[in-house]
Amino acid sequence: MLHARELLTESEIQEIRERATAAIAPLKPADKSVPYFYGKRTHAGQKLPPHYLVYFLLVDLLGFRHGGHQEKVDWSIPVEVDGGIAMLEHRKLGLGIFVPQSPKPDIPLGPALPKDEAMAERIVTLIQKGVKVSTPFFNHLASVAVGCSQLNVVNKSSWLHERYEYLRNEFRKKLQEATDRKDEKHTVKHMRPDGAIQSTETTYPVFQIRQEAEWIGIAAIEAFFSWTEHVLIHIAILEGKITTGDAVDELARAEWANKVKVAVDISDPSMKGLYDKLLLVRAQIRNYMAHGAFGKGGEAFEFHSRAGAVPVRLTDKVGKGRFSLLIEKSFNEGEALDTAEAFIAALWNGNRAPAKLYLQDSSLPVILTHAADGTYQKAMCSEEAMAQFVEGLEYRFDQAANMDW
Numbered sequence: 154m155l156h157a158r159e160l161l162t163e164s165e166i167q168e169i170r171e172r173a174t175a176a177i178a179p180l181k182p183a184d185k186s187v188p189y190f191y192g193k194r195t196h197a198g199q200k201l202p203p204h205y206l207v208y209f210l211l212v213d214l215l216g217f218r219h220g221g222h223q224e225k226v227d228w229s230i231p232v233e234v235d236g237g238i239a240m241l242e243h244r245k246l247g248l249g250i251f252v253p254q255s256p257k258p259d260i261p262l263g264p265a266l267p268k269d270e271a272m273a274e275r276i277v278t279l280i281q282k283g284v285k286v287s288t289p290f291f292n293h294l295a296s297v298a299v300g301c302s303q304l305n306v307v308n309k310s311s312w313l314h315e316r317y318e319y320l321r322n323e324f325r326k327k328l329q330e331a332t333d334r335k336d337e338k339h340t341v342k343h344m345r346p347d348g349a350i351q352s353t354e355t356t357y358p359v360f361q362i363r364q365e366a367e368w369i370g371i372a373a374i375e376a377f378f379s380w381t382e383h384v385l386i387h388i389a390i391l392e393g394k395i396t397t398g399d400a401v402d403e404l405a406r407a408e409w410a411n412k413v414k415v416a417v418d419i420s421d422p423s424m425k426g427l428y429d430k431l432l433l434v435r436a437q438i439r440n441y442m443a444h445g446a447f448g449k450g451g452e453a454f455e456f457h458s459r460a461g462a463v464p465v466r467l468t469d470k471v472g473k474g475r476f477s478l479l480i481e482k483s484f485n486e487g488e489a490l491d492t493a494e495a496f497i498a499a500l501w502n503g504n505r506a507p508a509k510l511y512l513q514d515s516s517l518p519v520i521l522t523h524a525a526d527g528t529y530q531k532a533m534c535s536e537e538a539m540a541q542f543v544e545g546l547e548y549r550f551d552q553a554a555n556m557d558w
Contacts, residue, residue: 161293169290170214177210177283180276182217183231183238189220190253192240195265197273198250202284204243206291210283211241214290225556234279237272245556250276299398302525305518306401308387313380314513320373321490327366328487335359370486374438377493378409384512385412387519388500391508391533392416396525409435417500427496434489507532507539515543517550 161169201207204227211217211230220229230241240251252269265273284291298304338357345351386404389395394415395404404412410432419425454465501509511517511532523529532542 160296161289166214166290166293169287172286173210173214173283173290176286177215177279180232180234180279180283183233185218187231187233187238189229189231190240190251192251192253193265193269194249194251195239195270195273197270197277198248200274200277201241201248201250201280204248206284207241207248207280208243209291209294210280210287213294214287215283222556227556232276234272234276237269239269239272239276241276299402301398302396302521304398304401304521306387306390306521308512308516308518310380310384310387310512311514311516313376313383317373317376317380317493320369320376321493324366324369324373324486324490327362327369331359331362331366334362367486370490371438374434374486374489374493377490378435378438381496382409382412384500385416387512388416388505388508390519390521390524391511391529392505393524393527393530396521398521401521417505424499427492427499430492431496434492504533507534507536510536510539511543515547517543517546 208219208228208230211232212219212228217230217232220226220231223229225245227243229243232239232241238253242249242251250273252265252273337359338355341354341356342350343352343354386395386401389404389412390401395401404415410428413419413428417424417428419428455462456465457463501513511519528542532539
């Protein structure tokens with residue numbers, strides 16, 4: 154739910170509107186007698202802010218006249234500055250500033266004239282000023298959007314999973330290399346000036362290879378948790394358990410365990426066992442890596458005693474119990490990754506199988522509107538239904554990307 158402090162009042166918006174109007178002056182809407190036109194793109198238009206900020210500034214905040222969809226064009230805003238006319242237009246090849254082309258059909262559509270480029274530079278500078286003073290208004294729009302379901306949630310599930318798979322495979326290669334070279338040794342004889350042997354040094358590559366395997370294994374485990382932190386939120390959306398931007402924000406900030414509990418029913422004994430193992434692995438990853446890599450079991454100190462050096466572990470507790478002499482069993486990277494693989498298999502099993510088609514096999518964003526109105530729940534009823542839904546949605550996204558209205 155949005156807090157009042159996150160939103161602007163009408164009077165505050167009006168104040169921003171007045172400041173923005175002053176900032177972009179003398180840029181103003183073109184007279185209504187000026188028709189929409191398909192002109193020459195200027196080089197200076199490449200320096201404009203993102204298209205949505207230009208639209209929100211000129212249309213939503215300042216009320217400039219604008220045109221709707223045309224072939225390969227999303228929107229057009231005719232403007233005037235210092236007596237010159239230009240068109241701000243979001244086309245398939247990006248936002249730009251366009252100037253009228255020669256009315257003579259026999260003259261080819263070449264680059265904009267120097268005077269037109271100068272005008273475009275002027276427009277860019279004025280719009281940049283307007284965007285800067287309108288930042289609170291843009292933040293207001295973001296807060297309004299996040300409070301409802303009119304949002305797409307970026308889906309990086311496939312990319313994150315591919316990163317995990319790459320590191321997992323590299324870990325396995327290193328382990329195999331260690332096995333293949335376990336008996337290999339290198340001997341170097343150091344000679345004295347008179348030719349006699351001074352010393353002999355023998356090294357075994359397997360020890361370095363095992364060290365590298367451990368480093369890669371830890372990176373793979375971290376990549377696994379990074380992927381799950383992302384994909385569990387998207388599964389919860391597809392299942393209709395979260396439907397607003399605020400809910401996504403809240404779950405994104407939550408602990409990994411909370412994400413699992415929202416997306417997965419851990420009352421199932423097999424899933425509960427995997428969950429418990431991964432909790433231990435995650436805790437050790439956090440202690441070992443995020444807390445300065447003191448020790449896999451969380452051990453950070455060794456105190457002197459009659460029994461010898463005694464390791465002291467840092468715990469997650471606050472106040473009493475922050476330190477412990479009981480060292481948790483440290484994970485083995487191979488075993489941890491085996492548990493991760495089992496969790497992935499269980500995650501895409503049963504009624505969550507359709508979610509894999511959407512999240513892993515496509516790059517489509519997750520649309521909160523479809524979660525709120527029950528569209529995703531219908532598609533989640535079977536893999537066939539989801540495959541058909543994904544195909545239709547991909548077609549619509551392709552049409553929008555190509556601006557084929």
